[in-house]
């Protein structure tokens with residue numbers, strides 16, 4: 272099948288063009304057909320489907336094919352100056368007049384420049400333009416025999432005119448006209464080849480792009496819908512191509528782009544539970560907006576890559592290491608807490624953990640994360656009491672370049688962004704100030720964060736586990752805590768019992784920690800059976816943490832191999848006993864000022880906050896407060 276099809280409406284033109292094509296040596300490149308009007312249209316449509324690049328045709332048949340909305344170009348055989356000169360010459364000959372009055376019925380596309388030529392040749396010419404085949408009859412009826420000497424036109428026009436008794440001339444295409452049409456067709460084939468190659472390259476680019484790409488025409492019809500767009504929007508291209516974009520992407524406003532050429536960058540929209548980023552740009556041809564290109568990115572993917580890079584770069588591993596099996600304890604209270612926590616793990620909702628300091632709130636939070644569907648995603652923990660409120664906010668929500676004095680030049684990703692798809696553990700939530708609470712509430716409500724100093728929202732999918740050792744209801748009544756935030760947080764609550772209420776757990780924990788620290792410090796040490804009972808009597812106000820540090824210290828400093836209650840008394844830490852010592856085992860409280868005591872303890876513990884708090888036998892929150900109260904600077908970061 273050749274790329275050029277010549278459709279001759281009559282036999283004479285068929286034979287003439289066949290000869291010309293042979294003369295030009297184009298037999299293999301051009302196929303010739305004989306067909307008129309309706310049959311020619313059907314033929315053209317078939318040829319278009321058979322990959323023909325261009326059709327060559329003449330007169331009314333060419334007009335009819337073009338009108339049939341065929342998609343491939345149709346080259347019309349023009350009426351050239353030569354054809355006209357020949358026609359006018361014959362008109363003079365058959366009328367015997369020097370200046371015959373000639374009426375020409377011709378399709379408009381055939382009559383370019385005819386009028387100026389008729390002036391030069393001294394012919395009185397009236398052109399009766401034809402829009403379609405029906406016009407032939409109407410125009411013929413309009414011809415006034417008294418004012419016309421000759422009628423020229425196609426086969427049908429000539430037939431009707433001769434019935435009126437007027438002299439007629441058939442407009443014939445000369446060889447030159449046919450050749451120029453064939454050369455034009457050859458040029459088109461070449462241009463289409465280049466165009467097709469470019470389209471192929473463009474298609475490959477679009478098909479393999481990791482971005483979704485949609486192209487829309489000025490009249491809002493979808494022209495391109497690539498495979499990534501299909502995947503991201505969960506729509507098949509065959510259902511969207513040719514459709515109005517407003518019915519398919521009704522959440523996008525294309526007016527500013529299609530009407531004013533406005534670009535839109537990074538509009539984030541949630542589609543089918545996926546956060547997607549949309550860019551819209553106009554297609555401008557010769558300063559006219561001819562359509563728009565929409566590109567789509569999966570934010571989740573972008574964020575995942577960003578988080579991964581960031582984590583790799585910062586070597587910050589947001590990993591939860593504990594699991595439920597690491598939580599030691601057999602007491603019914605603890606067993607029940609573990610049971611509830613495991614139920615909670617399977618539900619993807621906000622959790623609020625209540626428990627005194629050191630009861631294992633973070634341990635439970637990590638275990639919940641590790642048993643949840645988010646277990647392969649980040650677990651990010653932050654203690655809300657550890658940082659002054661403005662720093663806490665920038666840590667949690669991030670900031671943009673120049674958001675505040677001292678802000679990192681390039682801005683910073685907040686922990687919420689880093690925790691995307693994972694869990695964030697907000698310990699000591701009661702210490703978050705009102706601004707932080709407002710922002711947190713927005714995150715919970717809208718599932719998006721806004722960096723400090725920014726006006727762009729970043730969608731985040733984070734499960735929040737908050738913990739407190741304070742009664743939030745008391746804080747609400749004091750106006751310190753937002754009630755609406757409280758209700759949002761307490762969807763699932765978990766109460767952790769203090770160690771003093773866990774029957775039998777002290778012994779289990781003692782065995783566990785002795786084993787742990789014996790290995791760690793390579794010491795051989797055991798407890799006598801009575802010692803467990805002795806340890807059990809202590810209220811352990813700092814709960815498991817306090818107990819764990821106590822055993823660690825004992826393993827390090829005891830020189831005896833077996834720890835009896837008497838040996839225990841010997842190593843009972845005096846400072847450790849301030850305030851909450853076991854009844855009857857009180858030691859004199861230090862006479863130093865509280866500030867000095869704290870500074871001394873900080874030095875002894877190399878600024879380790881947890882150890883310092885343990886040494887002073889206060890919880891970490893209280894220590895942070897006292898540090899602020901006495902304006903004590905801690906050199907090492909905590």
Ligand SMILES: Nc1ncnc2c1ncn2[C@@H]1O[C@H](COP(=O)(O)OP(=O)(O)OP(=O)(O)O)[C@@H](O)[C@H]1O
Nearest residue numbers: 597598599600627628629630631632633634815816
């Ligand atoms: N049941 C337990 N079994 C083993 N280790 C425990 C248990 N409970 C707590 N721990 C250990 O005690 C320490 C304190 O636990 P964790 O930090 O989870 O307590 P917390 O309630 O979050 O404390 P705070 O409120 O002071 O932040 C951790 O080292 C943890 O591993």
